[in-house]
Amino acid sequence: MKLIATPSSPYGRKARIVLAEKRIDYDFVIDSPGDAATRVPEFNPLGKVPVLVLDDDTTLFDSRVIVEYLDNASPVGRLIPDDTRHRIQVRRWEALADGCTEAVVAVAAEKQRPAEKQNAERIARQQGKIDRALKAISEELGGRAWCTGDLYNLSDIAVGCALGYLDIRMPDLNWRKLYPNLAKLYEKLLLRAPFKDTLPPKA
Ligand SMILES: N[C@@H](CCC(=O)N[C@@H](CS)C(=O)NCC(=O)O)C(=O)O
Missing domain, CATH: 3.40.30.10 (Glutaredoxin)
Incomplete structure (x- = not known):
């Protein structure tokens, strides 16, 4: 494949x-x-x-x-739980993380336009989505080890990918300082080879 x-x-x-x-x-x-x-x-x-x-x-x-x-x-290391309630919870986290990334893409695209053509209102609306999504992810994670349940799963992967993308597209946002628990989570994710081996190249 x-x-x-x-x-x-x-x-x-x-x-x-x-x-x-x-x-x-x-x-x-x-x-x-x-x-x-x-x-x-x-x-x-x-x-x-x-x-x-x-x-x-x-x-x-x-x-x-x-x-x-x-x-x-493959049955190796299930990442999406079978239990319906937990599965929906994981997919919800994924939707939130992917949605945050979508807004980052939109802001980056707008900022690539010539300054006089940029739509400040559109940028502010998309930035609001990013700020609220990060706050919600951080609050819902709290002091827990992983996003949902006791084990690493797709919700952690989706959040990690959103955070890694912020690093290359919005390096000035300083999400680590704003949300130390997300910084801790991402640090832990980067200990895993699949995360480390797929670090996005700096823009
Ligand atoms: N919801 C889609 C989003 C995919 C997406 O937006 N991919 C971007 C690259 S990160 C893309 O291909 N953009 C090109 C375009 O929109 O024309 C997914 O989860 O795969």
Whole structure:
């Protein structure tokens, strides 16, 4: 199977971490949807990465579908709990973390426009989502070791990918100082090879 993504994509990183945690072999195909020569739309009509291409050429997207497929593809280290209540809790954390990343992408895209074309109101609205999401994640994590339950799972992976992406797109936000418990969580996640090996390159 192959995973199409970029080294900096936070959603791609989520899929790559899950592949590594599940010890599933794959080819990493780097293709940036923004490049003129991109082939991503041939695999995903939405033109977004990550896309997982199975050996029978079935294409899976988006990252939430990919991680669910992967978690079921191998019994090694389950990352999405079977129990409905806990599973929904984990998916909710994932939605919050992915949503935070979506807002970071939107702010970064707006800030790449020429200064006179930037929409300050749009930036402020997206920044509000980031600030509220981080506060909620930090408050809900509190002093616990992991985001949900007693064990590391997909909720921690999703939050870790959102935090790692903040480092490259919003280095001035200083989320570690604002939320020491998130800093502690990310430090712990970086002790795991799948996290360390997928650190996004600095922009
Ligand atoms: N909800 C999607 C989001 C995927 C996404 O936005 N990927 C970005 C890269 S990080 C992308 O491909 N952007 C290109 C575009 O939107 O045209 C997922 O979880 O996979």
